[in-house]
Amino acid sequence: MKGSIVIITEHNKGQVAASTYELLAMAEEIRQGRPLDVIAVVLGAEAETAAQEMAKATGEPVVAIQNQHLALYNSELYKDLLVDILPQLDPVFVLVGQTTQGLDFAPGLAICLKAGCITGVDAVFREEGDIYFSRVMYNGKIVLDLAPLTKTTVLTVQPGSFKARRDIATTPGSVELRKSTAEPKKTRSLGTKRARQEDAGLAEADVIVSAGRGTGKKENLGLIQRLAALFPRSAVAGSRPVCDSGWLEYKKQVGLTGATVSPRVYIACGISGTIQHTVGMQGSGFIVAISTDPNAAIFNIADVCIVEDLTTFIPTLIEAYEESKGYV
Amino acid sequence: MKILVCIKQVPDSETAFRVDKDTGWVRPKGQTKYWMNHADEFAVEEAVLIKETRPDTVVDALTVGPERAAQVLERAMGMGADGAVHLLVPEEGYLSPLSIASLIAAYASDKGYGLILAGVMAEDDMQGQVGPLLAELLSLPCATSVIFEELSPDGGMVYVEREIEGGQRDILELDLPAVLTVQTGINKPRYSSLSNLLRAKKQKAFVINRDKLPSVEDREKILRADYPRKSRTGVVLEGDQGEKAVQLLQILKEKAFL
Ligand SMILES: Cc1cc2nc3c(=O)[nH]c(=O)nc-3n(C[C@H](O)[C@H](O)[C@H](O)COP(=O)(O)OP(=O)(O)OC[C@H]3O[C@@H](n4cnc5c(N)ncnc54)[C@H](O)[C@@H]3O)c2cc1C
Ligand SMILES: Nc1ncnc2c1ncn2[C@@H]1O[C@H](COP(=O)(O)O)[C@@H](O)[C@H]1O
Numbered sequence: 001m002k003g004s005i006v007i008i009t010e011h012n013k014g015q016v017a018a019s020t021y022e023l024l025a026m027a028e029e030i031r032q033g034r035p036l037d038v039i040a041v042v043l044g045a046e047a048e049t050a051a052q053e054m055a056k057a058t059g060e061p062v063v064a065i066q067n068q069h070l071a072l073y074n075s076e077l078y079k080d081l082l083v084d085i086l087p088q089l090d091p092v093f094v095l096v097g098q099t100t101q102g103l104d105f106a107p108g109l110a111i112c113l114k115a116g117c118i119t120g121v122d123a124v125f126r127e128e129g130d131i132y133f134s135r136v137m138y139n140g141k142i143v144l145d146l147a148p149l150t151k152t153t154v155l156t157v158q159p160g161s162f163k164a165r166r167d168i169a170t171t172p173g174s175v176e177l178r179k180s181t182a183e184p185k186k187t188r189s190l191g192t193k194r195a196r197q198e199d200a201g202l203a204e205a206d207v208i209v210s211a212g213r214g215t216g217k218k219e220n221l222g223l224i225q226r227l228a229a230l231f232p233r234s235a236v237a238g239s240r241p242v243c244d245s246g247w248l249e250y251k252k253q254v255g256l257t258g259a260t261v262s263p264r265v266y267i268a269c270g271i272s273g274t275i276q277h278t279v280g281m282q283g284s285g286f287i288v289a290i291s292t293d294p295n296a297a298i299f300n301i302a303d304v305c306i307v308e309d310l311t312t313f314i315p316t317l318i319e320a321y322e323e324s325k326g327y328v
Numbered sequence: 329m330k331i332l333v334c335i336k337q338v339p340d341s342e343t344a345f346r347v348d349k350d351t352g353w354v355r356p357k358g359q360t361k362y363w364m365n366h367a368d369e370f371a372v373e374e375a376v377l378i379k380e381t382r383p384d385t386v387v388d389a390l391t392v393g394p395e396r397a398a399q400v401l402e403r404a405m406g407m408g409a410d411g412a413v414h415l416l417v418p419e420e421g422y423l424s425p426l427s428i429a430s431l432i433a434a435y436a437s438d439k440g441y442g443l444i445l446a447g448v449m450a451e452d453d454m455q456g457q458v459g460p461l462l463a464e465l466l467s468l469p470c471a472t473s474v475i476f477e478e479l480s481p482d483g484g485m486v487y488v489e490r491e492i493e494g495g496q497r498d499i500l501e502l503d504l505p506a507v508l509t510v511q512t513g514i515n516k517p518r519y520s521s522l523s524n525l526l527r528a529k530k531q532k533a534f535v536i537n538r539d540k541l542p543s544v545e546d547r548e549k550i551l552r553a554d555y556p557r558k559s560r561t562g563v564v565l566e567g568d569q570g571e572k573a574v575q576l577l578q579i580l581k582e583k584a585f586l
Contacts, residue, residue, distance in 0.1 A: 072498070073498065074500075075469075075470065075471070076469060079464075099492075099493065100472070100473050100490070100491065100492040100493055101492065103456045103460075103472060103473075104460065104470075104471070104472045104473070104490070105460075106460075107425070107456075107457040107460040107461045107464070108460045108461070108463060108464035108470060110461075110547075111461060111464035111465060112464065115547070116426075116547030116548045117425070117426070117457060117461075117547070118548055119454075119455050119456055119457055120454055120455070120456075132551055135454075136454070136556065137452060137453045137454050138339075138343070138345055138354070138452055138453075138454075139341055139451065139454075140556060141344075141345055141555075141556070142345055142347070142354050142553055142554070142555065142556075143553070143554045143555065143556055143557065144550060144552075144553050144554075145550070145551040145552050145553075145554070146548045146549065146550055146551065147548060147549045147551050148547070148548050148549075149545075149546065149547050149548055149549055150547045150548075153547070153548070185503075186468075186469040186502060186503040186506070187469045187471075187500060187501075187502050187503075188500060188501045188502075189498065189499070189500050190499040190500055190501060191498075191499045192492075192496055192497065192498055192499065193489075193496065193497050193499060194495070194496050194497075195475075195489075195491075195495055195496065195497050196495045206585075207585065213341070230586065231585065231586065240512060240513070241366065241512065243513065244512045244513035246516070250495065250513075251495075253495070256493065257491050257492075257493065257494065257495055257511075258494070258495060259494075260494075264585060265580070265585045272341050274454075286583060286585065287562070288576065288580075289562075292342065293341075293342045293344075295344050295345075297556065299560055299562065299564075300556055300558045300560055301558075301562075302560075302562045303561075303562045303563070304562055304563055304565065304576060304579060305560065305562050305563065305564040305565065306564075306565050306572055306576065307564070308569060308572065312569060313569055313572070313573070316569045316570055316573045317573040317576060317577070319573075320570065320573040320574050320577055321573075321577055321586075324577060
């Protein structure tokens with residue numbers, strides 16, 4: 001056997017997540033260096049629906065495991081079922097989306113498979129026949145290239161790193177449906193709830209001024225608000241630590257576990273630019289970043305980079321604006 | 329019940345790094361400030377909150393790291409942890425999540441912890457692995473990204489809400505013992521109290537050298553560390569603050585944003 005790349009399909013009640021199609025694009029890149037089979041695996045109470053969609057969109061073979069206890073995601077059952085099936089597929093790489101779900105089961109799965117585990121993968125490279133993966137650390141300031149040492153490696157892949165591959169197959173792939181009645185023993189999934197309302201203000205704003213941990217203290221939020229007030233149709237938002245501290249309500253949080261926004265202008269104040277924040281705002285039309293740290297990763301995606309202390313720069317900016325308007 | 333909280337010392341987010349050409353590894357540039365990984369502060373606070381409602385609770389804080397990491401153990405005890413365990417890895421450098429989790433598992437396996445808490449992710453290496461790896465090594469159930477938890481009155485189970493994309497929550501129940509990785513915002517971490525800090529100074533951490541614990545082989549090899557390949561395409565404003573302010577206003581006006 002030549003080995004395979006197994007794609008773990010993430011889906012919501014049978015609807016395949018966009019991040020899964022990105023895994024297929026990554027598999028394609030790996031395959032250019034090493035001829036491996038690609039097989040998708042789907043787990044769920046409605047596994048067949050997602051499996052048909054995958055087979056149609058990709059033309060690759062799909063194995064679906066239907067289990068009525070997986071109407072909701074359950075990490076224990078996921079691992080049990082995958083440990084059962086994966087060895088039969090002879091995987092060299094197991095690709096999982098780096099979502100809150102993927103990151104929940106992938107490391108444990110790797111232990112069960114005696115496999116390596118690399119999380120946060122955002123690129124794949126080939127060098128003299130070898131394949132290696134890169135990921136960032138230190139808030140995006142350093143890139144690390146890693147090569148697997150084990151027969152099997154589980155990889156979680158940062159959403160947005162690869163361009164989704166779908167709807168290219170002329171003939172759909174095969175679907176093998178298996179039924180399972182296994183039950184989780186120590187982990188019971190009870191449901192899902194929405195814990196916070198949407199903030200219409202963020203979705204409608206043309207300009208979002210966003211406060212990060214660099215804002216320093218709650219009192220300094222006044223500066224952020226005054227800056228926002230210069231623009232018509234503007235709103236104030238923040239990074240997670242700002243909301244954790246209670247300086248802003250959670251519905252103002254931008255990022256992976258907050259809102260995804262795409263205003264015409266996003267002004268990041270005292271935000272370092274970790275991937276969990278930037279996934280929520282990188283679709284903005286124009287990005288201005290203010291940070292004291294010249295190496296902050298936010299500057300890699302900003303259109304205008306300002307290395308300054310926001311507590312003095314924002315007052316200077318507001319003053320300059322008022323002067324230009326002839327207020328003073 | 330005995331609770332173990334895994335805490336990591338990390339360099340603060342303003343630290344600059346230099347790639348060391350000889351070792352291929354990264355070193356902080358200049359004087360580095362270290363602090364407790366933020367998510368871990370929330371984990372310590374959660375353990376202390378449990379202790380406040382269940383008087384039979386004992387909280388141990390544990391770190392794997394060099395000498396300097398003792399600082400975060402002191403902070404944890406300052407917040408109210410009862411004991412501190414330092415799995416000492418004297419040399420600086422990369423520790424894979426598997427090697428960290430294996431060291432913790434080797435220490436914790438026979439200590440009878442009913443609950444093990446870790447942070448959802450370390451700010452320095454951003455792996456998000458140590459908690460779930462540790463759970464699997466100890467064959468315990470695990471929930472990551474926990475934003476609410478409540479132990480059942482008999483201490484046999486824990487009700488958990490884990491945060492998923494867009495602020496939604498998955499609700500689940502785990503049998504204890506279990507491993508939870510704590511998301512920031514679950515509580516409000518307290519400051520150290522003076523009396524606790526004095527106790528920490530006196531009590532000292534229990535130190536075990538990594539040689540005394542079984543080691544595992546890494547399953548991936550670091551080829552190199554490097555600076556981001558995505559190079560900057562935006563303009564960097566130059567001049568003093570006033571000049572930068574005027575330039576920014578000009579750009580915003582040209583683009584008709586202002
Ligand atoms: C599963 C998961 C989900 C997450 N979801 C989100 C999410 O939805 N949204 C989110 O934002 N984060 C999220 N995070 C957290 C994320 O990883 C980062 O910890 C967080 O985004 C960092 O926020 P920050 O940039 O404000 O703070 P830091 O990283 O601490 O950066 C602060 C910046 O401010 C600069 N600074 C300091 N003082 C000043 C000053 N006086 N003037 C100007 N600049 C200054 C610093 O140099 C630094 O660049 C999540 C993490 C995990 C693990
Ligand atoms: N060296 C360490 N010592 C103790 N705990 C650690 C260490 N590294 C990671 N952890 C724990 O594991 C969590 C996740 O770390 P990571 O997997 O590196 O992102 C951290 O928030 C800590 O709770």
